[in-house]
Amino acid sequence: MASNRARSTRSLQHRRVGDSPAIKWLLIGIAIAVTTGLLIMPLVVIFTEALSSGWSTFADNLLDQYTLHAIGLTLFVAALTVPLNLVFGVALAWLVTRFRFPGRKLLITLIDIPFAVSPVVAGLLYLLLYGRNGWIGNWLADYDIQLMFSWPGIVMVTVFVTCPFVARELIPLMQQQGSEEEEAGVVLGASGWRIFRTITLPNIKWALIYGVVLTNARAVGEFGAVSVVAGNIRGQTNTLPLHVELLYQDYNVVGAFTSASLLAGIAVFTLAAKGFVEWRQARTVIRLQAQETV
Amino acid sequence: MQRKLKGLVTGLALSASLFAPAAVSADRELLNSSYDVARELFAAYNVHFNEYWKEKTGDSVEVSQSHAGSSKQAQSIIQGLKADVVTFNQVTDIDILHTRGNLIPENWAERLPNNSSPYYSTMAFLVRKGNPKNIQNWDDLIKEDVALVMPNPKTSGNGRYTYLAALGYAQDSFGGDQQKIDAFLRDFLGQVKVFDSGGRGATTTFIEREIGDVLLTFESEVLNLVDRYDNGEYEVVTPKVSFLAEFPVTWIDEYVKQNGTEDLAKAYLEHLYSEDAQRLLAGFHYRVHNDTVKKETSDRFPDVKLMSIDAIAGNWENATEEHFASGGKLDQLQRRK
Numbered sequence: 001m002a003s004n005r006a007r008s009t010r011s012l013q014h015r016r017v018g019d020s021p022a023i024k025w026l027l028i029g030i031a032i033a034v035t036t037g038l039l040i041m042p043l044v045v046i047f048t049e050a051l052s053s054g055w056s057t058f059a060d061n062l063l064d065q066y067t068l069h070a071i072g073l074t075l076f077v078a079a080l081t082v083p084l085n086l087v088f089g090v091a092l093a094w095l096v097t098r099f100r101f102p103g104r105k106l107l108i109t110l111i112d113i114p115f116a117v118s119p120v121v122a123g124l125l126y127l128l129l130y131g132r133n134g135w136i137g138n139w140l141a142d143y144d145i146q147l148m149f150s151w152p153g154i155v156m157v158t159v160f161v162t163c164p165f166v167a168r169e170l171i172p173l174m175q176q177q178g179s180e181e182e183e184a185g186v187v188l189g190a191s192g193w194r195i196f197r198t199i200t201l202p203n204i205k206w207a208l209i210y211g212v213v214l215t216n217a218r219a220v221g222e223f224g225a226v227s228v229v230a231g232n233i234r235g236q237t238n239t240l241p242l243h244v245e246l247l248y249q250d251y252n253v254v255g256a257f258t259s260a261s262l263l264a265g266i267a268v269f270t271l272a273a274k275g276f277v278e279w280r281q282a283r284t285v286i287r288l289q290a291q292e293t294v
Numbered sequence: 295m296q297r298k299l300k301g302l303v304t305g306l307a308l309s310a311s312l313f314a315p316a317a318v319s320a321d322r323e324l325l326n327s328s329y330d331v332a333r334e335l336f337a338a339y340n341v342h343f344n345e346y347w348k349e350k351t352g353d354s355v356e357v358s359q360s361h362a363g364s365s366k367q368a369q370s371i372i373q374g375l376k377a378d379v380v381t382f383n384q385v386t387d388i389d390i391l392h393t394r395g396n397l398i399p400e401n402w403a404e405r406l407p408n409n410s411s412p413y414y415s416t417m418a419f420l421v422r423k424g425n426p427k428n429i430q431n432w433d434d435l436i437k438e439d440v441a442l443v444m445p446n447p448k449t450s451g452n453g454r455y456t457y458l459a460a461l462g463y464a465q466d467s468f469g470g471d472q473q474k475i476d477a478f479l480r481d482f483l484g485q486v487k488v489f490d491s492g493g494r495g496a497t498t499t500f501i502e503r504e505i506g507d508v509l510l511t512f513e514s515e516v517l518n519l520v521d522r523y524d525n526g527e528y529e530v531v532t533p534k535v536s537f538l539a540e541f542p543v544t545w546i547d548e549y550v551k552q553n554g555t556e557d558l559a560k561a562y563l564e565h566l567y568s569e570d571a572q573r574l575l576a577g578f579h580y581r582v583h584n585d586t587v588k589k590e591t592s593d594r595f596p597d598v599k600l601m602s603i604d605a606i607a608g609n610w611e612n613a614t615e616e617h618f619a620s621g622g623k624l625d626q627l628q629r630r631k
Contacts, residue, residue, distance in 0.1 A: 127373050128373075131372075131373030131374050132373050132374030133372065133373060133374075134373070137373075137374060141374070146374060146376070148373060148374055148375070149373075149374060149375040149376070231360055231370050231375040232360045232361055232362045232367075233358050233359070233360040234333075234358065234359050234361070235358060236358055246333070249330050249331060249333075249361070249494060250331075250333050250334065251522070
């Protein structure tokens with residue numbers, strides 16, 4: 001041990017901490033232990049608990065009328081949220097990277113508000129604004145329009161919580177790419193839509209898909225904000241994450257884990273998709289850099 | 295591209311029609327906003343009520359259920375969750391529907407029998423197999439080697455009920471001797487090993503984590519737990535004196551008018567007092583008022599001297615101000631000596 005230390009001191013200039021095999025394996029061991037304990041084990045527990053009473057119970061829980069509705073509602077909300085934020089994200093990124101105007105920096109900062117605000121607070125804000133006693137909700141109620149405690153409210157808060165993902169992915173990439181190619185398109189007389197379709201879109205394709213994957217993952221899994229505005233009506237406004245909590249409250253632990261395993265399944269699928277997209281994106285960046293050096 | 299878009303739009307419209315509104319095929323609809331652990335109870339009652347109503351009027355009824363903590367439910371209703379009826383576990387949460395929401399009249403509690411509380415419960419103890427610490431009543435809880443588990447009175451209605459039950463016992467035993475009452479409560483709180491944030495959390499602590507000798511919670515919950523773990527691992531102890539925990543119900547005047555459900559909402563709640571429904575409620579371990587059912591279930595529900603909030607603290611407002619507010623009695627008693 002002493003000689004070991006002496007040796008490492010002597011060669012301090014040439015060697016980094018991780019070079020000694022003992023330390024290397026120690027660090028790797030800690031990393032594996034932490035990953036196993038904090039990430040892999042809980043994931044395994046979800047699936048083993050879900051299947052703890054056998055496949056038929058798993059299927060029964062899955063095909064329960066309320067679970068099916070929760071799955072449908074969750075997918076429905078994601079199906080509305082993702083396209084909305086896709087358009088919003090692209091438009092916003094286009095605006096702040098291709099144009100200079102006063103308040104541009106402020107706008108870039110404002111995009112991050114949904115990340116900075118706790119989802120529960122976000123839900124409450126919507127409730128206070130669009131609820132029966134809220135400024136807008138009060139006015140809408142006169143026309144018999146109700147947004148909170150029904151699916152439009154769930155979609156609204158989900159859009160809010162997930163709106164930065166696409167823009168945040170696109171802005172750095174579009175800044176790096178610059179607008180030369182688009183300017184060339186303008187000079188050659190292409191229409192705005194054609195420039196977007198043939199130049200901008202192919203350039204940002206993978207970052208865009210990455211943003212969509214993240215948006216979708218969050219839209220499916222959002223609990224806090226939705227919990228405030230959903231009203232927890234089983235079979236009407238109960239999304240999958242809310243359903244997990246409800247089942248757990250009912251002592252239906254197996255049912256809760258069955259629904260949780262669906263969410264975990266979506267998460268694993270999302271991670272795989274994310275990995276694939278990152279890999280493609282890395283290739284695009286390498287290609288870009290190669291072009292720049294040429 | 296266009297065909298794809300068309301397909302997407304139709305798909306969305308289809309899923310919207312499938313999932314967004316409930317697939318209701320019944321003649322009439324009702325929304326019941328309830329507390330978080332009442333799902334099984336009302337799932338059973340809704341079936342029962344549908345049969346009753348169909349026989350009486352020929353219409354079928356689909357009752358939707360919303361479940362969450364009853365304070366959160368009250369907030370949602372004030373903000374526009376159009377529930378026709380509420381079935382809560384705390385009187386104060388219905389009161390604010392009048393004071394803050396102006397949705398029901400002030401005298402809502404007088405509109406149905408028994409303070410609009412068709413069933414009630416009290417606070418009881420769950421002890422481990424064989425009752426090794428020989429717990430019989432509240433004074434056994436302050437013996438030195440007894441560790442208690444209960445929900446936190448600061449965050450949970452369940453915990454407030456337990457605290458008030460202990461206070462009621464002390465008032466009953468020590469008369470007006472305020473010093474003795476305070477001393478008992480201080481000792482009692484000192485024995486609590488875990489204050490969980492809610493009732494379900496306390497149950498988990500006692501059963502799954504195996505902490506403590508006594509779990510203090512609703513009698514209905516305690517009996518339910520004994521049913522669930524029918525291997526005799528736990529025993530129920532009902533103290534001689536305890537708190538009258540009411541489960542108030544009412545219809546929301548403002549919303550039943552909008553929804554056109556006034557007759558249905560009233561019938562739904564009034565029917566809770568019928569003999570059949572009371573039997574069903576007793577099956578879920580709640581105490582009921584119907585004499586026939588009371589006789590049938592007397593072995594499960596021993597006689598207890600039940601003290602109401604009026605007897606213990608005057609009313610809920612006083613109780614909150616004097617005991618649970620910041621710097622109130624609860625805080626003073628928990629301060630280290």
